[in-house]
Amino acid sequence: MLKNYFKIAWRNLLRNKLRTGIHILGLSLGISICFLIFNVVWHSYSFDKFHPDAERIFRVNTLTQWDMGESYPNSGTPGPLGEVIDSEVSAVETKGRLYTLYQTLVTIPEGNKVLGRTNEVTFADPGFFRIFPRKWLAGNPEEALKNPNSAVITKSNLNRYFPGVAPFDALGKEIIWIDADSISAQVTGVVEDYTENTDLIFRDFISYSTISTPEQQEWFGLHHWGSVNSSSQLFVKIREAGLKSELEKALARIAEKNYSPDEEATTSFSAEPLSDIHFGQNFDDSSISKVFLHGMIYIGAIILILATLNFVNLETAQAIGRSKEVGIRKTLGGRRKELILQFLSETYLMVLIALILALGLAELFRNLFGDYLPSGFQLNHLSFPNLIFYVVFPLGITFLAGIYPAMVLSSYQPVRAIKGEKISTSPGFSLGVFLRKNLMVLQFSSSISFIILVLVLQAQLRYISSQPLGFEKDAVLYANLPFMTGEDQMVRLRQVISQQSGVSGAALSGSLVSSNSLWTSDAWIPVDTTESQLFTQVMNVDSAFIRVNGIPLLAGKNTTNRADEILVNENFLKEAGFSDFEDAINKKIRFGREERTIVGVVGNFHSRTLREEIRPLLLTYNPEYFQTISVKLRSGQNLAQAKSDLERIYKEIYPFESEEFQFLDEEITQLYQEDVRIRNVMSAATILAILISAMGLFGLSSYTISQRTKEISIRKVLGASLMQILTLISKEYVVLILIAFTLAILPAYYFLKDWLGGFTYRIDMPWVLFGLAGFGVLLLCLLIVGAHSLLAAKTNPAHVLKDE
Structure with a gap:
């Protein structure tokens, strides 16, 4: 039975190649975007999930708010907080302190090797490895970072620093890190590298107790409560997962105790879950904004919805053309359940073909938009989440896109369908026509909104680039100094x-x-x-x-x-x-x-x-x-x-x-990288939305106008001109586009008002661009409908009416 369903479905797809092509291309675009975004989201939320009791691990952050309204969030904490938090906060089970180093030069006295600079060096206390345990290849986890001038390195750096040396043989070897001063330490432990996605990028861990003298503590800014440095990181592991509120209340009490209310700035502390660190200030600038990530999810959902609406719209429009097929099947004993399964089989077959095409398109989009994807992101088609995606997603899309057309088709009465009578639930109202019009309005309102957003974003970025900055940026190069x-x-x-x-x-x-x-x-x-x-x-x-x-x-x-x-x-x-x-x-x-x-x-x-x-x-x-x-x-x-x-x-x-020299004007452009990224992603979404909507309109108008060829021929016989016929057919679509434009204005306006509000120097709301977007879509619609209408209007009436 199932084999017959798919065999018949395949024949039906081949019989109507235009309909099949539109469906498959539209669905493949939607699925490819969703597949890519699904993988980006999965990748972004996979960081540091593998640590034991990850839900109980938090990073303490600092917020400084000045009286004039400015606020500065900081992932660091003052040094004294790390000294007292475990004794003053009962919810804390273990604390782990880091002081991260930047661009540290690594040298190996044995062999006088200079290995260049790295950002993967940090001071760490023994508590850090209690919170984030690793597999130890050599050394004692409780003792390795206890004494000053001791260090733990990962296996990858062991192979880099001391090629061919076994982990146990590396114990006692000396490494020198050159920061503001030379830091010498002996290797006391070797641990495995993380293979999972993590923001804890460090490979060299110097004992925190190496910062021992008052002069060193003052240099690193660890000596008083008023010094907040993002390098001074504090992690805590609470006793139970539900104690976050108790932790933050205790942090508030510590802030109240150690900061005077008379100070110009108010300092407070907050507990950031380990799962959120990847979306905030992390250690290698690989973070991705949750706002940007959620925006990608919304865009992917919209593109998929547009493709699904295309399917529903065109299938319901063509349902009347398959009424005789349904009537014959029911006359021969076909039950409604079997007909629904037959039509869903057709949909599922198209979705499967679209999925195969979408995998290739996803690779294309990944290469085209690689700069906007997280660093280190790769598409692993055989990963477990993707295997689940291949099974669940097509079934879900098949049901969502195919169930309504299947229900409509399977509901036709055999006698009326075979006679070719008009299928309508009431003389004055057709649910199918009503649904098709509204779905088309939704499609084009989305497209118009995207176009408005892109035009205004581009106008603001052009305005920024044209503003005098008060200095000369051309022909200036710069480099960072050691x-x-x-x-x-x-x-x-x-x-x-x-x-x-x-x-x-x-x-x-x-x-x-x-x-x-x-x-x-x-x-x-x-x-x-x-x-x-x-x-x-x-x-x-x-x-x-x-x-x-x-x-x-x-x-x-x-x-x-x-x-x-x-x-x-x-x-x-x-x-x-x-x-x-x-x-x-x-x-x-x-x-x-x-x-x-x-x-x-x-x-x-x-x-x-x-x-x-x-x-x-x-x-x-x-x-x-x-x-x-x-x-x-x-x-x-x-x-x-x-x-x-x-x-x-x-x-x-x-x-x-x-170090390499860079151009100043390019660096200034990078200041607006997030805005340019939003514009480019929105531009791509706009192209896809217009393409999907235009394909849907092409298929729908082609079908609906073909149903009116007799009406057009009769009007020509009665003296209607070509322009009158074109106007008659097009005016319905003009009204629908005007409604779509009206619906598109509000969401575009609120998004742009919020985005432009983030700029002190900005353009006024450019209403002309709103109108330009609507006019452009209207023109596209008229071109598509007009082309089909022109072909129908130029058809010889004698050929159409010869059977009447």
Whole structure:
């Protein structure tokens, strides 16, 4: 029986190739997007699920809220919290402390090997391995990180540091990590690497007790409650899964106890579940936004719904054409249940073919949009979740898409169906027609919404790129400097680069002229006999910084690389209450516990994205914390050659580094990467939505107009012109598109209002683009319907009416 169902289904599919092609192509597009998104979501939620008692593990985060309304979430905690949390919070079973290191140079004294820099080094206490146990190949888990200057390494790094050495033979060997200072430790343990997806990327674990002296604790910012550093991570494992609220109440009490209510900022702590770390601040910038992930889910659902609606729409429209088939089957003894199974078999066969095609399309989309997918993501077609997907998903789609057409087809009465009488439940109302019109409206309202979103997102991004930033971004390259490598080498690098014929200038600074970096502090402005406090942004720069970046000096002079001289911007003067530029020159203010002199005023420039207002800014000189070198090239330079020359010089000064120079304008573009990603994903969704909707309209209009060929021929015989016939057929679709446009406006408006609201500098709501989107879809609809109508209207009436 089942074999016959599929045999008949296959013949029916071959009999109507246009209908089959539209169904399979539409469903394959929808399924491919859903399959890809399903795998992305599964991959993203798979991180760190394998740890024992994962539901009881939390990371403690810090939130600092300033009186002026700004708030700064931080995945780090002050050092003293890690010392007292297990003794002051009864819900905590075990604590694990980390202090992560950035760009640490690894050297092996044995053989004098320099192995380059890595972000996979951290200080860790013994509690970390109690919370996150591993398979130990050598060493004692309870003792390995107990003493200062001891270290645990993973097997992969064992093979890298000491090739061919067995785990037990590596115990006692020395490794030196060069950070602000040299950190020497002996290997006391070797553990297996994680093979599962994890955000705990570390391969070298130095005992936390190595940070032992007060000077070291102050250097790492672990000495007082006011220092919050994202490198200082604190994990806890609570006694029972339901004690999170008790943990957070205890954290609130600790914050209340150790922070004064009179402080300008309010500090609070929160417990972040281990399962959420991948979607927030993690250790290798591989996180994916939950908002973006959920947006992908919504888009995938919409695309699949559009494809399913296409199927339902076209099948119900063509149902009347199969009424005689149903009548004959029922006359020959076919029961309704058997007919439903027959029609669902046809649907299932189409879904299976679409699924096979979708797997190839999913690989195509993965390659096309690889930059927007999580790092390390791969499509494993034979994974257990995908095998379940292959079984469950086609069955679900078959039921959702096929059950209504099957019910409609199987309900026809044999006598009326064989006679060819009109199948309708009532003289004035047809459920099928009503459903088809509304489904088409839903399809095109989705398409119009997508088009509006893409047009407005593109307009805002174009507006941002056209705004003056207050500095010159063209022909500027930059490179990161090795952390804490000494002022002499940095100055030498700047001097050598500045002497190159194609270089206009080079500058050292703590950050780029515009980036996501933000250093804020308080400045104290003298007012009569008192001082007023000003919350300001701070940038650490040398005297060449404003010239290299083309920042205008409005008054006074440039600094001379002295710690007691500062530059300020226009907004600083405005907030500080200075009447004009000259009034501020040579005024002394207090900053960083020291008195500083304002020697110059620079123009306002966007040191961060255009989402934010330009803050009051203070430029100071502290070479110990320079991290970046910026280079301005002369006009007419070969940029590729200049970049290569700069990297050669960099390598001469820092022979053990592998840093590359980047272009400043490209880095600024990266500041809006998330917005560009949203736009590009929405653009792809728009193309798919329009394609699916257009295919559905093509099939539906082709069928419905073919049903009206006699009516069209009679009208021609009675004198109707070609334009009158085209207008008659098209006006119904025009009304449906206008309804779809009306429905599309509201969701698009609310999304765009929220998104544009995130920008301080933004365009006004561009209503013209709304109308342009609606007009474009209307034009597409008229082209599709008009083409079919034109063919029908040009048919010779004699050929159509010869049997009447």
